[in-house]
Amino acid sequence: MTPPADHPPIPRPKIGVLLMNLGTPDGPDVKSVKRYLGEFLSDRRVVELPPIAWQPILRGIILNTRPKKSAHAYGLVWREDGSPLAAITRLQAAALKDSFGPDVLVDWAMRYGNPGIAVRLQAMKDAGCERILLAPLYPQYCSATTATANDKAFAHLAGMRWQPAIRTLPPYHDDPAYIDALKQSLEAGLAGLDFEPDAIVASFHGMPKRTLELGDPYHCHCQKTARMLSEAMNRELTVAFQSRFGPAKWLEPPTDDTLVALAQAGKKKLVIFAPGFSADCLETLEELSIRGRESFEEAGGTHFAYLPCLNDSAVGIAMLRTLLVRELEGWLKRG
Numbered sequence: 001m002t003p004p005a006d007h008p009p010i011p012r013p014k015i016g017v018l019l020m021n022l023g024t025p026d027g028p029d030v031k032s033v034k035r036y037l038g039e040f041l042s043d044r045r046v047v048e049l050p051p052i053a054w055q056p057i058l059r060g061i062i063l064n065t066r067p068k069k070s071a072h073a074y075g076l077v078w079r080e081d082g083s084p085l086a087a088i089t090r091l092q093a094a095a096l097k098d099s100f101g102p103d104v105l106v107d108w109a110m111r112y113g114n115p116g117i118a119v120r121l122q123a124m125k126d127a128g129c130e131r132i133l134l135a136p137l138y139p140q141y142c143s144a145t146t147a148t149a150n151d152k153a154f155a156h157l158a159g160m161r162w163q164p165a166i167r168t169l170p171p172y173h174d175d176p177a178y179i180d181a182l183k184q185s186l187e188a189g190l191a192g193l194d195f196e197p198d199a200i201v202a203s204f205h206g207m208p209k210r211t212l213e214l215g216d217p218y219h220c221h222c223q224k225t226a227r228m229l230s231e232a233m234n235r236e237l238t239v240a241f242q243s244r245f246g247p248a249k250w251l252e253p254p255t256d257d258t259l260v261a262l263a264q265a266g267k268k269k270l271v272i273f274a275p276g277f278s279a280d281c282l283e284t285l286e287e288l289s290i291r292g293r294e295s296f297e298e299a300g301g302t303h304f305a306y307l308p309c310l311n312d313s314a315v316g317i318a319m320l321r322t323l324l325v326r327e328l329e330g331w332l333k334r335g
C-alpha cells in the first residue's frame with residue numbers, strides 16, 4: 001500500500017556484510033612479515049599453548065628466523081595490487097557489492113594486519129548499518145580461523161553502547177552451492193589442461209592433531225567436502241594437509257610427502273587444488289604451485305598443474321552471493 005503523502009516511507013535499516021579473511025603482511029619485507037606473524041602467532045586460538053611457555057619461543061626464536069624466509073616467499077607471489085590474499089578479498093567484496101546494489105554495504109577486513117576487523121566494523125556502524133552479517137570466508141570451520149575472526153568482531157562490539165544486530169555466516173563445507181562451484185571450477189580447469197591426470201590432490205591447510213582431539217570439527221569438515229566433491233564429479237580425490245608448522249603432530253597425510261609418494265608410485269601426472277581457501281594466497285601460490293611442483297618433479301613427476309581457488313571468478317562470486325542472501329533472509333525483504 002502506498003503511504004499517504006504526509007507519511008513518507010520509513011527508510012530501511014542499512015545492511016552491512018563484512019567479509020573476513022585471515023590476514024597478511026602490509027609488504028613482502030622482513031619488518032612487515034615480523035609484525036604480522038607476531039600478531040598472528042600470539043593468538044591463543046592459533047597456538048594453544050600458555051603464553052608463559054609460548055611467548056619466549058615466539059619472540060626468542062621464531063620471530064628472529066621465520067620472517068626472513070617468509071618475506072622471501074611473499075616476494076615470489078606479491079602482485080601489483082598487493083598481497084594476493086588481500087587483493088583477491090578486495091575484489092570479492094567489490095563484485096558482491098555490485099551484485100547487491102545500494103541496499104547492502106559490502107566491505108572486507110583481515111583478522112591480522114590491515115584492514116583490521118574493528119576498524120571496518122566501526123566504519124560500517126558509522127555508515128549507518130543497523131544490521132551486519134559477519135562472513136568469515138572459511139568453508140570449513142576451525143577455531144583457529146572462523147572462531148577467532150568472529151571473536152575479534154565481538155570484542156569490538158563489546159565496547160559499543162548501541163550495537164548493530166549481528167548474524168554470522170555458518171561454515172559451508174557441505175553446502176551444495178559450494179560443492180557445485182568447486183565442481184564447475186575444477187572441471188573447467190581440467191578441460192584446459194593438455195594432459196589427463198593420474199591423480200587429483202585436494203590440499204587443505206593443516207592444524208595440530210591435538211585440536212582435532214579437543215573437538216574441533218575442521219578435519220571432519222575437510223573430509224566431507226572432499227567426499228561430496230568426489231561423488232559430484234565421479235572422480236577420485238586424494239586428500240592431504242599442508243603448511244605444517246612447529247614440532248607438534250599435525251593432520252595427516254602431509255601434502256609435501258603425498259606429492260613425493262604419488263610420483264614415486266608412478267602417478268606422474270598430477271593436478272592439485274586447495275578447496276579450503278576462498279582466495280589464493282601464500283599457502284597456495286608459493287607452497288603448492290611453486291614448492292609443490294618442485295618436489296613432485298624432483299621425485300619423478302612429469303606433469304603438474306595447480307588449479308586456482310574460486311577467488312573472484314563468476315562461479316565463486318555467485319556461490320558466495322547465494323550463501324549471503326540466505327543469511328540475510330528477512331533483512332533484505334523488510335518493507
Ligand SMILES: C=CC1=C(C)c2cc3[nH]c(cc4nc(cc5[nH]c(cc1n2)c(C)c5CCC(=O)O)C(CCC(=O)O)=C4C)c(C)c3C=C
Binds near residue numbers: 047070208280282
Ligand atoms: C601456527 C599454527 C597455524 C594454524 C593452526 C593455522 C591454521 C589455518 N590457517 C589457515 C589459512 C591460512 N594460513 C596462512 C598462513 C600461515 N599459517 C600459519 C600457521 C597456522 N595456520 C603460518 C605461520 C602462516 C604464515 C605463512 C608463513 O610464514 O609461512 C594463510 C596465508 C596468509 C597470506 O598472507 O597469504 C592462510 C590463508 C587455515 C584455513 C587454517 C585452518 C586450519
Ligand SMILES: [Fe+2]
Binds near residue numbers: 243
Ligand atoms: Fe595458517
Ligand SMILES: [Fe+2]
Binds near residue numbers: 282283
Ligand atoms: Fe606455508
